[in-house]
Amino acid sequence: MTKKPAKTTPRDRRSDAAAAPPIEIDARALPPLGMPPERFLRDYWQKRPLLIRNAFPGFESPLQPEDLAGLACEEAALSRIVVHDRARDRWTLRHGPFDEAEFPGMPRQDWTLLVQDVDKWDTDVAALLPHFDFLPRWRIDDVMVSFAAPGGSVGAHVDQYDVFLLQAQGRRRWQIDARPDPPLDFRPDVELKLLREFRPSHDWVLGPGDMLYLPPGVPHHGVAEDACLTFSVGMRAPSAAELLGDFVDTLASEADESLRYADPDLAPPADPNEIDEAAMNRAVAALNRLRMNDPDRLGDWFGRFITLYRAAGEVQPGEDRGRSRIEIEWDLQRGAALLRHPWSRMAWRRARRRGAPARLYVSGHAYALPEADARRLAGAARLDGTGYAALSEAGRDCAIELLQAGHYRLALLDEEDEA
Template identity: 75%
Template sequence: MSPRKPAPSFEIDASKLPPLGMPPAQFLRDYWQKRPLLIRNAFPGFVSPIQPEDLAGLACEEAALSRIVVHDRPSDAWTLRSGPFQEEEFPGMPHHDWTLLVQDVDKWDEDVRALLAHFDFLPRWRIDDIMVSFAATGGSVGAHVDQYDVFLLQAQGERRWQIDARPNPPTAFRDDVELKLLREFNPTHDWVLQPGDMLYLPPGVPHHGVAVNPCLTFSVGMRAPSAAELIGDYLDTLVADADEGLRYGDRDLTPPTDPYEIDTAAMGRVVEALNALRMNDPDKLAGWFGRFITTYRSAGEVAPTPSARSRIEIEWDLGHGAELHRHPMSRLAWRKATRSTKAGGAQLFCSGLEFTLPVKDAQRIAAAETLDGTGYSALGEAGREAVLELLALGHYQLLGEAGDED
């Protein structure tokens, strides 16, 4: 019998191969949704693109999703407040035991968003957002579990992380606090992260982070909708699109043995009626999922362009140095069409919208956060029309057009 292969390590130095310290295929095989990993020097020499005061300013914005968590150690009481906050609040905050968290910072700051390029070993539509937290010394959000994968990048200062990497750890919540904190937490690993270190946690791993000193932590979280969310949204789509003519029928009915019994034949007809809704149709399912997964939950919304320019004006501007910049809240993805899908080759999805396009057009539009005149001209007619429609709906902004000061 061959010797058992040793289990992958819980810690690695990524200095020579950042950000994972190994080829992405190896990480996905050995760690992704299987095993936590502390990655030392995932971003060697990392310097945070934002400062704590920047985060505090963002937390004062009406459209930002922000929270403050305060821990009173003597009573072990936890307080949660949601933003927006007032600027004058922050100078008076204590020097310990509180945390400010702001969601979607990648949508507000281009330098933070640029970090996502380092995670291109994952489908972009799986990445939810980059949440940034500032914690005063001792600040924490308590021991908890997340139901999604997360990469915790230390951006500034030091944070102590404890995790429970045992199989089937206890996950019952306390019932005396507003936050979903663990009633019992027994860590198996204890680390202090420096700037540039990153901790990967699969779903369901109990963890607890405490600021050793004032620090910033970037949380790159994945979107992982629950089965209930998927079923609920898909059923809503089926109901909205259902043909009233599709009904339960029993043309093969025979006299029942017991008129009050729901027999096997009746249940077979129920299944047939449900199948008529094409619940098992892969194209219908894929179209729904593309629209669903690109619809973003956020306080910010994409609004239509107030004053629409003509196509001739837009294309003239693009030919003379203007660029189309995608709205940071817009989420895009695409899929190849199957034989049964209408002609076009691919489906492009943008924030719940769907376009049928050639594959190359769908790929280019999904990947390009900006489109200049050359990029726009490289698209086919269907791709250009899709871009112009997305511009009219606010998913792009035209910068540098004639008369623009920029």
């Protein structure tokens, strides 16, 4: 006999609500999360949103609106302006670079300027990223900064990646729909992917230092209460199609031409025009011979893939290319340092077999190194003479190679002080 499920009483529902982690917390005593990272990852990461009041107590923006406007005029910067005509509910999207002369003539309200990868352009913005070291660094994509005039917004939308929305200046009202299975259909009449229907379950106003964490798939809508700056720390979350496409391209480029469809067991067909089951089995067998069964090959593919930025520019050899190694090492001994290029993305992976070298991945390239060297270089945005001397010979060779390729630049002591 099937047992009927027990009825849920109001008292049970109150008990369940009391047991659920809070959706709002004050982090002043333990910034930036207000809790140990392990608890945040267990209870919130990719599970539920969290409003973190005072994530950065007393926060002062390292960037001003005019700085962002200037950056949006750069050819290499990725920038957009979104304007909302509230009377007709029309949205306009324009892509930069923009002319500096047009910003003074912008409307007093209802527009937003967004610039991607600001951490690659501004070292003070990049200095925020170590606060997020409770996550793998290679998972962090960029810091996007937006300036919004009063009423400025990009509309109700949904992201397919985790994001931390840090209020830097002014106040922004954030509304989210944290209910299960919210409607996710898009409006057909706008270039932006805006939600056709948005019914908020929570409504907050964030001030400087407050931060909102949103896992993938949570509808949200932010509107500037007054002129404000918001920093969006977004995660790299490649789609399955993106992973598969790059994986298949790698398999195809590295495939042995001798691996082909073969039918040594061929028998006379009942119908020569039929693709029979045996033929399909042989096709599957040919594809299976291409599979990347070696975990090290698979790890190399992923390491190269994930250290390539989606949008930022490519690293090019710099002015240090013609400098001799003796000169470089002489300068390092006297206070110079190797500073990593802001577009150079690094990660490392330990060897699976005892005695085998670890792997350092740099912007899509792989280097075999002792584990201590791979770990040090992956974590060294700045490598001084002491750090360089601590590397093995192979590690120093790699550092010089990366310098010559543009992934580092040599900064003399007085130059670094000026920077």
